[in-house]
Amino acid sequence: MYGNTGIIATIDLGARAVGSIEPEEELYARFIGGSGLAAKLFWDRADFAAEPLSPGALLLFMNGPLAGVKLSGASRMCAAARSPLTGAFADSSCGGYFAPALRHAGFDGIVVTGRAERPSVLVVRQGAVALEEAPDLWGMGIEECTAVLRERYGKRCRTLVIGPAGENLVPFACIMHEGHHAFGRCGIGAVMGSKNLKAVVTAVDAAAMSVADPDRVKELIRELTPRIKDHLISQVLHDFGSPGNLEGHMYTGDVPVKNWTSNFNEEMAEALTGSTLSDKYLTRTGTCAYCAVACKRIVKVDEGPFAVPEGPGPEYETVAAFGTLLDSADLAAVCKANRVCNDLGMDTITAGATIAWAMEAFERGNLTAEHTGGTELLWGDMDTVVHRVLPDMAARRGPLGELLSLGSAGAAAALGGGAIDYTVQCKGLEAPMHDPRGGGHGHALAYAMSPRGACHVATAMHFMETGACNYPEIGFEFDLEALTSEKKPETLALAAAIGSIENSACLCQYADRALTITEMVELFNAVAGYGYTPETMMEAGLRVFHLKRCINYRFGFTAADDDLTKRMREPARDGDPAGIEIEFDAMKERFYGVMSMDPQRGIAAAEILVSLGLREESGLLWEKAP
Amino acid sequence: MTGAGPLRRYVGTGEVELPRGATAGELVSRYGIPGGMQAIVLVGGTRRPPGTVLRDGDVVAIVSLLAGG
Numbered sequence: 001m002y003g004n005t006g007i008i009a010t011i012d013l014g015a016r017a018v019g020s021i022e023p024e025e026e027l028y029a030r031f032i033g034g035s036g037l038a039a040k041l042f043w044d045r046a047d048f049a050a051e052p053l054s055p056g057a058l059l060l061f062m063n064g065p066l067a068g069v070k071l072s073g074a075s076r077m078c079a080a081a082r083s084p085l086t087g088a089f090a091d092s093s094c095g096g097y098f099a100p101a102l103r104h105a106g107f108d109g110i111v112v113t114g115r116a117e118r119p120s121v122l123v124v125r126q127g128a129v130a131l132e133e134a135p136d137l138w139g140m141g142i143e144e145c146t147a148v149l150r151e152r153y154g155k156r157c158r159t160l161v162i163g164p165a166g167e168n169l170v171p172f173a174c175i176m177h178e179g180h181h182a183f184g185r186c187g188i189g190a191v192m193g194s195k196n197l198k199a200v201v202t203a204v205d206a207a208a209m210s211v212a213d214p215d216r217v218k219e220l221i222r223e224l225t226p227r228i229k230d231h232l233i234s235q236v237l238h239d240f241g242s243p244g245n246l247e248g249h250m251y252t253g254d255v256p257v258k259n260w261t262s263n264f265n266e267e268m269a270e271a272l273t274g275s276t277l278s279d280k281y282l283t284r285t286g287t288c289a290y291c292a293v294a295c296k297r298i299v300k301v302d303e304g305p306f307a308v309p310e311g312p313g314p315e316y317e318t319v320a321a322f323g324t325l326l327d328s329a330d331l332a333a334v335c336k337a338n339r340v341c342n343d344l345g346m347d348t349i350t351a352g353a354t355i356a357w358a359m360e361a362f363e364r365g366n367l368t369a370e371h372t373g374g375t376e377l378l379w380g381d382m383d384t385v386v387h388r389v390l391p392d393m394a395a396r397r398g399p400l401g402e403l404l405s406l407g408s409a410g411a412a413a414a415l416g417g418g419a420i421d422y423t424v425q426c427k428g429l430e431a432p433m434h435d436p437r438g439g440g441h442g443h444a445l446a447y448a449m450s451p452r453g454a455c456h457v458a459t460a461m462h463f464m465e466t467g468a469c470n471y472p473e474i475g476f477e478f479d480l481e482a483l484t485s486e487k488k489p490e491t492l493a494l495a496a497a498i499g500s501i502e503n504s505a506c507l508c509q510y511a512d513r514a515l516t517i518t519e520m521v522e523l524f525n526a527v528a529g530y531g532y533t534p535e536t537m538m539e540a541g542l543r544v545f546h547l548k549r550c551i552n553y554r555f556g557f558t559a560a561d562d563d564l565t566k567r568m569r570e571p572a573r574d575g576d577p578a579g580i581e582i583e584f585d586a587m588k589e590r591f592y593g594v595m596s597m598d599p600q601r602g603i604a605a606a607e608i609l610v611s612l613g614l615r616e617e618s619g620l621l622w623e624k625a626p
Numbered sequence: 627m628t629g630a631g632p633l634r635r636y637v638g639t640g641e642v643e644l645p646r647g648a649t650a651g652e653l654v655s656r657y658g659i660p661g662g663m664q665a666i667v668l669v670g671g672t673r674r675p676p677g678t679v680l681r682d683g684d685v686v687a688i689v690s691l692l693a694g695g
Contacts, residue, residue: 232690240632245632245691248630248632248666248691251630252666252668252689252691467691479675479677482673576672
């Protein structure tokens with residue numbers, strides 16, 4: 001086997017039983033790797049009756065076929081599980097350095113079940129995984145725990161760690177890699193916590209990897225590296241990080257302000273954008289394995305209430321979630337909130353969005369001092385957010401901490417009184433910081449159709465709708481108007497396949513924007529010998545997309561769950577897009593038609609599933625299910 | 627004519643003379659912005675597609691977009 005190692009380690013933590021799976025080679029090409037292969041393993045092996053935080057729940061870490069190839073953006077990895085936040089199938093992507101290390105150890109992934117008797121660390125060595133008890137690590141913040149693991153397993157070890165939020169089963173707890181890179185979304189850190197698994201560590205030396213066509217791989221790296229590096233997206237990312245275009249996005253109405261009640265604020269645009277971050281707080285840049293872009297920010301805030309020592313800086317999503325969304329233009333506070341969330345191990349999007357919802361609830365009087373234990377939740381009060389609310393959420397401490405630790409949908413359901421109307425989430429997952437009402441109406445459709453909930457990276461829609469890429473090989477040449485529904489369902493049909501390919505290949509969606517469809521095909525073939533054509537690669541992407549929706553159907557999700565909340569359906573009030581309504585229902589109906597999806601069940605028609613090779617899935621869902 | 631954010635390095639601020647019938651897309655192409663398709667044109671503060679014909683006196687800004695983070 002090329003690219004992939006062909007071996008996936010398994011461990012039952014309760015029984016301390018270690019084993020392996022060796023999937024047939026054709027399974028890799030059919031599901032690509034990463035989140036696609038994770039979905040297939042989940043379908044085949046999961047106990048669908050198991051609650052997300054029960055010992056029977058499945059937790060997967062998966063590499064893509066390109067992991068370890070020395071090309072920018074080719075070595076991300078995927079974590080997957082049933083989300084404790086949404087109840088749906090969840091996959092989360094993380095950059096950094098863990099994927100090549102896992103590949104060097106001889107594994108494409110790790111499948112974890114059971115619950116360790118005591119807090120433990122899963123240690124990956126050359127060709128072996130082992131569980132080591134480490135109760136002393138339980139309760140540690142992620143920074144401290146990562147430092148201890150480096151002392152214990154050597155400076156070259158690679159770490160995946162959960163913080164107190166994961167230990168406390170906060171349903172949006174994340175997993176942090178090296179204390180900087182995050183498997184951020186959907187609460188997979190809580191799944192780790194439920195298994196008494198504090199960390200996963202690799203302690204391996206670099207090893208050669210076998211690729212299908214070594215000469216062509218070298219050529220592709222030589223050809224693609226300068227193109228990726230010189231691409232405008234990469235230049236902006238290198239100079240200003242992912243917040244680099246916050247200012248530009250604000251002028252189009254893409255950046256949500258004050259819990260999505262507005263999407264324009266000029267003062268915040270300038271105060272929070274990436275160039276301001278670079279000017280005021282950047283000390284150096286960081287990067288992921290083999291990446292020439294180096295978009296990661298290392299920041300330091302010297303003084304004031306939000307002083308932070310030198311360390312990981314915020315990404316765009318965090319800047320907006322703890323800046324504009326909370327009606328604050330305080331960039332130092334964003335840096336501090338980012339560091340607090342990283343150390344406690346909480347997804348910054350869900351955490352920020354839930355606090356924004358709570359501030360609006362407090363302003364409306366839905367949420368009172370009785371609910372908050374006396375804490376006043378006022379717009380822009382970052383001192384309270386950083387020093388009280390976030391620690392209480394992670395600890396599930398006090399009435400407010402307990403309520404907000406449910407995430408916005410859970411908290412609104414607990415509060416009642418129409419509070420769900422001004423949450424901004426789909427299937428229970430809070431929307432990222434891109435407002436479809438200004439950024440592009442197709443984003444709204446993408447949020448609703450994404451299998452894991454409101455997400456801008458499950459599909460490539462955001463990039464395609466904003467003109468970041470052209471794919472003439474598959475008939476997509478950018479000619480879209482942002483603020484209409486025209487061609488959006490048809491574009492999303494392509495974007496769903498491309499996003500699924502990217503997430504299954506574990507490609508960085510920034511770096512790979514410079515690649516053509518043909519080059520992606522060539523990479524898969526030269527590295528992993530998949531023998532793809534553009535058509536069969538796109539088909540693999542569609543297969544993955546539909547499979548994830550089949551999994552969700554087994555968990556009870558239907559077409560009715562592909563919906564937007566009331567707040568998301570309200571026309572924007574400010575800026576250029578003010579007053580323009582999103583034709584969501586019409587787009588949804590057309591998308592279902594284009595994708596041959598059943599308008600009640602929300603899964604593809606039986607003949608579509610069969611044509612994609614999902615015969616067993618089709619049989620189970622269409623012949624046996626009611 | 628102005629460039630916003632990261633595009634300031636490519637697009638200066640000032641008046642620009644264009645041939646009659648010039649489009650927003652043609653204006654962007656004058657600046658040699660790498661991956662220029664990603665540059666979005668705002669005319670009078672409103673986002674316009676590349677085929678939009680510019681008129682005398684239009685106030686134009688070029689901004690770049692980048693999803694994600």
